[in-house]
Amino acid sequence: MDGTTATKWVYSFGAGANEGRAGMRNLLGGKGANLAEMASIGLPVPPGFTITTEVCTAFYANDRKYPSGLEKQVKDALAAVEQTTGFRFGDPANPLLVSVRSGARVSMPGMMDTVLNLGLNDATVDGLARKSGDARFAWDSYRRFIQMFGGVVLDVDHHRFEEIIDEVKHEKLVTEDTALTAEDWQRVVSGYKKVVEDATGKPFPQDPWDQLWAAVGAVFGSWMNQRAITYRRLHDIPADWGTAVNVQAMVFGNMGEDCATGVCFTRDPSTGTNLLYGEFLVNAQGEDVVAGIRTPQPLSKASAKPGEVSMEEVMPEVYAELMRVRGVLETHYRDMQDIEFTVQQRRLYMLQTRNGKRTAAASLCIAVDMANEGLIEREEAVRRVNPASLDQLLHPTLDPSAKRTPLGKGLPASPGAACGAVVFSAEEAEARAQKGESVILVRIETSPEDIAGMHAAKGILTTRGGMTSHAAVVARGMGRPCVAGAGGLAVDYTSQTLSAGGQVVRGGETITIDGATGEVFVGSVPMIEPQLSDEFATLMGWADEIRTLKVRTNAETPLDADTARKFGAEGIGLCRTEHMFFDAERILAVREMIMADDAEGRRRAIGKLLPHQRKDFVELFRIMAGLPVTIRLLDPPLHEFLPHSEEEIAEVAASIGAEAEAMARRVADLSEANPMLGHRGCRLGISYPEIYEMQARAIFEAALEVAKETGKAPIPEIMIPLVGMKKELEITRAQVDRMAEAVFAEKGAKVEYSVGTMIELPRAALTADRIADVADFFSFGTNDLTQTVFGLSRDDAGKFLPAYLEQGILAKDPFVSLDREGVGAMVKIAVEKGRATKPDIKLGICGEHGGDPASIAFCQEVGLDYVSCSPYRVPVARLAAAQAALGVGGVDRTA
Known part of the structure; x- marks a missing residue:
């Protein structure tokens, strides 16, 4: 990787060093282009740099080797981040930690890999503890890094790490991660390092530069993992586009009660309503929100249910800043945005924005509303709505007068209704759908590996996860009805059962889900024709004029x-x-x-x-x-109309007064x-x-x-x-x-x-x-x-x-x-x-x-x-x- 080259492989962003812009998504990927764009319009973006999609192409064309000159450009870009932040990569006393994320030119949520907290090792974890004044936070971050790096880069089975945490929790008689102390996390880290060494035959890597290049390679490698290949095939994304890699200074949502992380949409992605829509978690990192391990809380007081506490109440100044950013982004991009953010010590940081995936109903509503608001022209509104997505609006929904047998209720994660046989694995969903069966994929929580089964299923039901969980986001993008976070339902993969309140549904038996209400019913529920919205008629009228x-x-x-x-x-x-x-x-x-x-x-x-x-x-x-x-x-x-069975031949013969034997010969002549x-x-x-x-x-x-x-x-x-x-x-x-x-x-x-x-x-x-x-x-x-x-x-x-x-x-x-x-x-x-x-x-x-x-x-x-x-x-x-x-x-x- 040594040497120099005239090709620019690395583009910096943040802290006034924005070498990219939104229009460079083909080169920088959607995430890298939008990070540079957000920084350029004055939004708080942690500094970092993007390794271009051209490197991905070169990586695969050159037997997974990096192009000449890349290493020097990465070192120079990281040095600029060090200068901006005041931290140094690998410094035991003042460590800079980074995230390594993928970023294709079009959004592929959850399909490729991410590594957070990179740069931690046995020395820098102590420096992070001293610098932050919180040893528990430092050791929790280290165990997160080992688990994520171990799974993504070293291919260590995820469940082996979970077993270590479960063992420590069991000894402490607790169930929540937040109940563990710094000493507990140190024990977990020791166990994790042993798991890695047992699985790979080598100690967990301690050199931050080795960690960085291994993580970059893993992200490029994930472009060709099976779930990404399946997603590209389903969404007609060419394989030669490649992905960029974004390396960015870490900001921490898990440093205490004045920190948080969250995901939000500038409008409701299910209905299109012009309200901030999303969730956040206090004292958490981003994967906690997406994975649904903890129950997220609403952003606004208006959307809070009894017992929930909103960001607007606990962090009013951060909420006000988020609302300001929402307006800036919609005005700038002229489209509904999907935002990821972190709050570190009550300061808001923007980690990503992109045009938000939405249901067909929301797509119509947003396009028409934005045209009426003057943000876009009518022609642009017509361009914005994917015609194929209209199928979501044109099919039956549950008949409100029909008899129903409730089984449980979750979150209305993606609208529409579906009925089918219960299956508990993506593989079974694919196999049965190929035979023409309607199936509902039932999971505790979905993962990117389930993508093909989610596509094959008529609907998706999970017992964990929120409105921005993997299941919810992917289902909305596919137009599949989805009920997420149905915590009152119990899924048992071993016995192949779904149960609640004494009712048991076995694999292969029928359920109905209503993605508009979050309800789940035993058996098949009759459906009725859809009622099309005023926005539908408006957009169709504009289309007819064009x-x-x-x-x-x-x-x-x-x-x-x-x-x-x-x-x-x-x-x-x-x-x-x-x-x-x-x-x-x-x-x-x-x-x-x-x-x-x-x-x-x-x-x-x-x-x-x-x-x-x-x-x-x-x-x-x-x-x-x-x-x-x-x-x-x-x-x-003719074969579609010829009589075939003896009974059919005899019937025709009788109707025209002929012998059946003669008719049989006539059939043979015409075949x-x-x-x-x-x-x-x-x-x-x-x-x-x-x-x-x-x-x-x-x-x-x-x-x-x-x-x-x-x-x-x-x-x-x-x-x-x-x-x-x-x-x-x-x-x-x-x-x-x-x-x-x-x-x-x-x-x-x-x-x-x-x-x-x-x-x-x-x-x-x-x-x-x-x-x-x-x-x-x-x-x-x-x-x-x-x-x-x-x-x-x-x-x-x-x-x-x-x-x-x-x-x-x-x-x-x-x-x-x-x-x-x-x-x-x-x-x-x-x-x-x-x-x-x-x-x-x-x-x-x-x-x-x-x-x-x-x-x-x-x-x-x-x-x-x-x-x-x-x-x-x-x-x-x-x-x-x-x-x-x-x-x-x-x-x-x-x-």
């Missing part, structure tokens, strides 16, 4: 169509008519049609379906009230090796024109009926599926046009209609200029287009796609977010060729990608007219479309 893409829905049932309309859908972009035929009464007629030997037999069967189809379309046209409705004509892979690429879509309509004729008649008769009934003529858009050649569309369009003429003549009335096709085959995209001669519109069926471009079966790809994602072969699941390079290229070709032939051709997307924010951004870029998505994704699409118009790519802006 966006240029229309938003439609994929719907076949009146319920789906009605739900989508309430969420702001501007029509139906995909009505899959085959989904209308799975009803028991209808599927028999469909099977009769398919199994018939001639056109006459097919027409008889189709005649049974016509009234049903007409009724379906009447209901949809009424709900859509004159808005466009795109109806895809029948596109069933296909690859039905997704077989006799479906327009191929079926060309082989059996009676099918599309019936559907076209049903559409036109329904449209005329609703037009006469309501005075609002529906706008049917008839979509021919699986077209790959112009001639296919010419033939099927002619069928539709002939039926339109016939129905209009019979009824003596007309409605406007259009005929187009779904672009879902590569050949259709490549020959879109020719197909556009016959089409009034294109709708991109990106589900099938993804399958045919990749040569993947969506039903089977789940067996190997996870390995592709883990190994970086694919950045995202292409069935979730549109593959721009391949599938996107096909869409672009079709758009360009279609518009070259017909400049005013209407273009939309109706695959599942129509509700994905990143895919919507792509649709904006290539110039589509609308996107269509499932009903509950309509608000997501409306907001994402507005952000796309503003040039935002659908990423999370609240981290």
Whole structure:
């Protein structure tokens, strides 16, 4: 590590030496950039320095070796801290202690490692005792350092340290750490050092510089620990971003009753209410608050419950300073801040600020409020809310009138309700969720190692921890309902039980949690539709003023169509008519049609379906009230409708007066090796024109009926599926046009209609200029287009796609977010060729990608007219479309 280099690897902050700023988060990480920024605007930040993310990159590129020149820059920066503070690193008489913390460019709470009180050893602990005048504090700090360094750097099992403390407490007949004396902590330190030596074969390191470089290496190493890798994958954070390391002079919240530590948000992260929200602990260090080992106290008198004492009461001058800092930070950053602070001898120090993670409800409220307060523009408010997070607002909550069996109550740590089978480990949560089960992860307290299980679970319940505990913060960021700190509940990992008041719930049995109230119930509680806030309507209105893409829905049932309309859908972009035929009464007629030997037999069967189809379309046209409705004509892979069992074959045979044996042979004749690429879509309509004729008649008769009934003529858009050649569309369009003429003549009335096709085959995209001669519109069926471009079966790809994602072969699941390079290229070709032939051709997307924010951004870029998505994704699409118009790519802006 010796030598010099022109590259600057280290940036100082605090005490007037601020070499960074907030805009340098890519280089300094979010924490380092914000420490420098806070210091530069005059806030009380302990001095320190940041080792850049570029060092992390170099560290991994060079076999975990540090770049040349780093050691000298670190020594120079630490010397500056010594000069500012008046303490010296490693000095037995006047020791400087430092913290070593990670700091990626986006917040990854709890995913990487931290070491506090670094610089303590057998000599400096005595110096700290003399300097502070408190031997108990000094030895408590030393044991904390050994425990944290031992776990983070030396990989010593956490429980081995806890056993030492428990033994000393047992001998003293106490339960609280605060009851132990300096002599007790000395015994603990001796035991800790023996644990380390037994586990590693070496004494605990005494040289502060050895400690420092080992801790820095451990923090860089934690960038690649499993929990950080999992978190990055879940939040789409690239591995090559790396983390910075922040080395900062220690300030102590555990020196006595005039000291404290805490975490707060400048607004309520659950609701968005404009009130200071947080907790603090007197005579504690930061990990005590986050771990939930002791019960935190509220900051303000207004939020204190009976028996609680607020900071506003016990430290009024510190509370007043914190309120001042709150205002400075919100005005400066123009966003809700998540703050960590320490109070040493009644002096406030700021250890971190960052844009606070928040629920979807809070995100909406804060964005709208800040726009109304003049802190941000309306466009910025629209940019601020992550579209995907709106899902949190659009799903059912507990029915207040439903019967409930209470089990216990904790803190309402993350809103929303969830019901599922109780599991007691992250691993079981993952395993059962992969089988499609709904589970509630129940833990005494969560840790970063539980991240994958927390993501897999429908909800999270802990018996320890406060509103800023790991479980609470991570759950809110994920949008998972969470009840934390339910101390009245007992978790027994050995017996796999959750119990309270004589009630016992065993692993696998069902509970319901309400993250809005903190309540826990035995069994399943019915749920109701959500009530959307005024802020939701306001932000959606602002989004609608900005966006240029229309938003439609994929719907076949009146319920789906009605739900989508309430969420702001501007029509139906995909009505899959085959989904209308799975009803028991209808599927028999469909099977009769398919199994018939001639056109006459097919027409008889189709005649049974016509009234049903007409009724379906009447209901949809009424709900859509004159808005466009795109109806895809029948596109069933035949295997979905063929009779399979002997009973089904016999039923079809009886209905058409045929022998069951002959029917079985017919089924065998129609069976296909690859039905997704077989006799479906327009191929079926060309082989059996009676099918599309019936559907076209049903559409036109329904449209005329609703037009006469309501005075609002529906706008049917008839979509021919699986077209790959112009001639296919010419033939099927002619069928539709002939039926339109016939129905209009019979009824003596007309409605406007259009005929187009779904672009879902590569050949259709490549020959879109020719197909556009016959089409009034294109709708991109990106589900099938993804399958045919990749040569993947969506039903089977789940067996190997996870390995592709883990190994970086694919950045995202292409069935979730549109593959721009391949599938996107096909869409672009079709758009360009279609518009070259017909400049005013209407273009939309109706695959599942129509509700994905990143895919919507792509649709904006290539110039589509609308996107269509499932009903509950309509608000997501409306907001994402507005952000796309503003040039935002659908990423999370609240981290």
